[in-house]
Amino acid sequence: MTRSSTGATRSRPETARKRTEILQAAIETFGAKGSTNGTLADIAEQVGMTHAGVLHHFGSKQKLLLEVLTYRDESDVAELVDQHIPGGPELFRHLVRTAYANALRPGIVQVYAVLSSESVTDDHPAREYFQNRFRTLRGEVRAAFEELCAHEGITDRSTIATASASILAVMDGLQLQWLLDPDSIDLGEASEFAITAIVNGVLRPGPALDSHVESDG
Template identity: 35%
Template sequence: MDAREDTPTAAPAPTRRRGPYRKTEARRKEIVAAALEVFSTSGYRAGSLREIGGLIGFEPSSILHHFPSKEALLEAVLEYKEDSDLQARDGRTDFAPAEIPALLLRLAELNEQVPGAISLYAIMSAESATPDHPSGEYFRVRTERTRRDFRTMFQSLADAGLLAPGVDAEYAAISTFAIWDGIQVHWLIEPDAVSVTDTLRAHLRMITRVTDI
């Protein structure tokens, strides 16, 4: 018997099939970027799939191949904004109380680099208050979660004795949230006249005892 006949034949290496996947992911990102641009200028209801496709040379049917509905595309755009906010934390969750103001300012600085996303939130949050808007539940949950997260952060500052006299965690959370959202609208209208980060920094200096902000 030929020795080669009883020598096991090596199994062929598995074929990598990542090309089509990568191409699909790239197209999804392209669609989300175009939808972000359209929704942030025209709003969700006025912005159409045809307008979105026109920016990137896609037919509406091609968009629906990647996202089953306009509502699903909206969810992807909002998730993209949420993911970009996480960059401010650099993967950390263990911030000391004195680090919290700097964390908030870093997020504000990152937001100033993506005016389209901020415009989207300003328009969509206002639209979401109308009956039966598809983002209504998202913004209701987002508002509750953000207010709760702010309250938790400022409570840790209060426990560490780092809130200014007469300021409690509830007021600090609500006022910071309101000022931040409001000043972003002013910035979108007059970007050269208003700085979100500088305004937020001044507010944090007034309501906390943290000095290096």
């Protein structure tokens, strides 16, 4: 019993290290080729394993795909005290910090962009993940707006739902532009500008766009 227990204890760090290597290889593979064209054989080759060895750690390609997304989420909050994104006004600052951090980790941004786009197709294994992710994030951003409006004494909160969806959309859209042309887009700066503009639009709404456009008459 003692020998078996000791052996198991010694093997856990090695197992964890190998799983992390596989996840990092999967991020590179799925980011470059997508989840359909990227194969377990591609991933196995990068980490010096067999196809069966990868399956031993993750069971199936679908499970590995979902683990990649979980790994990506955990990396977002790894340095936070409770490993969870903050609430209230601090959430907006966290989103800006995340954008600047993402500019230093193109592999994770790429796999997120590829898999989120693929997830709109029928029966994609990550479809439910992204549906739940966006639903949860919209709720958290809405709650942050509600708290911020209460603090600032803002009573008109009719734009909060639209603003919450817009912040997520602009962050993902800027990531796509940056991936396609990184020399033309400063991901952190552009994201900070957009998030600030949307927050200010809720707190200090200006006239509608139509009022700035002259009529044909």
